[in-house]
Amino acid sequence: MSGASRTIAELLKDARNRFEDAGLDDPAVEARVLISGLLGLSSTDLVTRGNEAVADEQDQAVRAAIERRLLHEPVHRILGEREFYGLPLRLSPATLEPRPDTEILVDSVLEHARRLASMHESIHILDLGTGTGAICLALLSECPQATGTGSDISQEALETARANAERNGLGDRFATVESNWFEAIHGRFHVIVSNPPYIQSSVISTLAPEVKMFDPSAALDGGQDGLDAYRAIAVDAGRFLHQDGVIGVEIGYDQRVAVTAIFEEQGFTLIEAARDYGHNDRALLFQQKD
Numbered sequence: 001m002s003g004a005s006r007t008i009a010e011l012l013k014d015a016r017n018r019f020e021d022a023g024l025d026d027p028a029v030e031a032r033v034l035i036s037g038l039l040g041l042s043s044t045d046l047v048t049r050g051n052e053a054v055a056d057e058q059d060q061a062v063r064a065a066i067e068r069r070l071l072h073e074p075v076h077r078i079l080g081e082r083e084f085y086g087l088p089l090r091l092s093p094a095t096l097e098p099r100p101d102t103e104i105l106v107d108s109v110l111e112h113a114r115r116l117a118s119m120h121e122s123i124h125i126l127d128l129g130t131g132t133g134a135i136c137l138a139l140l141s142e143c144p145q146a147t148g149t150g151s152d153i154s155q156e157a158l159e160t161a162r163a164n165a166e167r168n169g170l171g172d173r174f175a176t177v178e179s180n181w182f183e184a185i186h187g188r189f190h191v192i193v194s195n196p197p198y199i200q201s202s203v204i205s206t207l208a209p210e211v212k213m214f215d216p217s218a219a220l221d222g223g224q225d226g227l228d229a230y231r232a233i234a235v236d237a238g239r240f241l242h243q244d245g246v247i248g249v250e251i252g253y254d255q256r257v258a259v260t261a262i263f264e265e266q267g268f269t270l271i272e273a274a275r276d277y278g279h280n281d282r283a284l285l286f287q288q289k290d
């Protein structure tokens with residue numbers, strides 16, 4: 001079927017109706033984000049230019065994208081990028097799609113990064129399991145005295161992180177290291193951050209298709225009790241953190257007690273806990289006990 005000469009408003013309506021019929025939670029928002037991204041227009045343009053007809057190729061691209069969304073592919077995966085902390089980030093099949101809730105961890109850590117930066121000439125940040133580079137790049141963009149290392153077990157994810165650093169003008173302050181947690185890491189850091197995989201292995205099959213089919217399992221699977229990564233990180237973190245440094249981790253909504261116990265057992269004290277937009281515990285910050 002040729003879709004030539006449909007207007008922007010007609011494309012939007014078609015997408016919204018099909019998403020609504022498929023039972024998506026936010027059909028209107030998803031239609032707007034998808035079509036504005038594909039056409040390179042702002043949401044205001046979508047309204048003010050609604051009567052403009054689109055080129056045949058654009059119409060075909062929108063039709064194809066709607067089909068992909070109906071097969072559960074998230075809108076930002078289809079577009080190949082999403083924004084995190086104001087930074088446009090490229091996604092790849094090897095990277096988690098950064099979540100808005102992770103900005104909570106950035107906010108909490110940033111305050112300490114700025115404090116440490118006021119006490120030291122420069123500060124070094126390590127982001128374990130960096131994925132797209134989201135957390136580290138957000139911190140670097142807000143903290144000009146900082147340099148950052150993003151590490152990941154996935155080389156492909158690190159290539160995406162590097163591309164995102166360059167794209168956002170942060171390439172000269174960002175390094176990448178392929179590493180199983182701390183295994184290939186050297187030196188000490190003022191700030192260590194991580195949003196590790198923290199979902200129990202048995203729960204993964206019950207997640208929404210948008211997550212289990214499109215986020216890499218290495219980014220989700222936290223082992224039998226979901227806590228494997230925290231144990232692996234906590235046991236070594238002390239050797240890589242400056243004495244006055246801070247380590248911040250994202251957690252699942254019900255993991256505060258367990259993760260705090262894991263870090264306390266390794267000589268850390270909880271200094272801050274932050275909740276997400278749904279009022280769930282989401283980020284924990286620790287310092288080494290004196």
Ligand SMILES: C[S@@+](CC[C@H](N)C(=O)[O-])C[C@H]1O[C@@H](n2cnc3c(N)ncnc32)[C@H](O)[C@@H]1O
Nearest residue numbers: 096098129130131152153180181195196197219
């Ligand atoms: C939940 S994702 C977080 C990605 C990114 N930091 C973010 O917040 O959007 C977890 C990341 O940890 C990485 N990862 C999993 N196991 C790892 C390991 N043993 N060592 C280092 N990184 C690992 C995954 O490849 C993935 O990029």
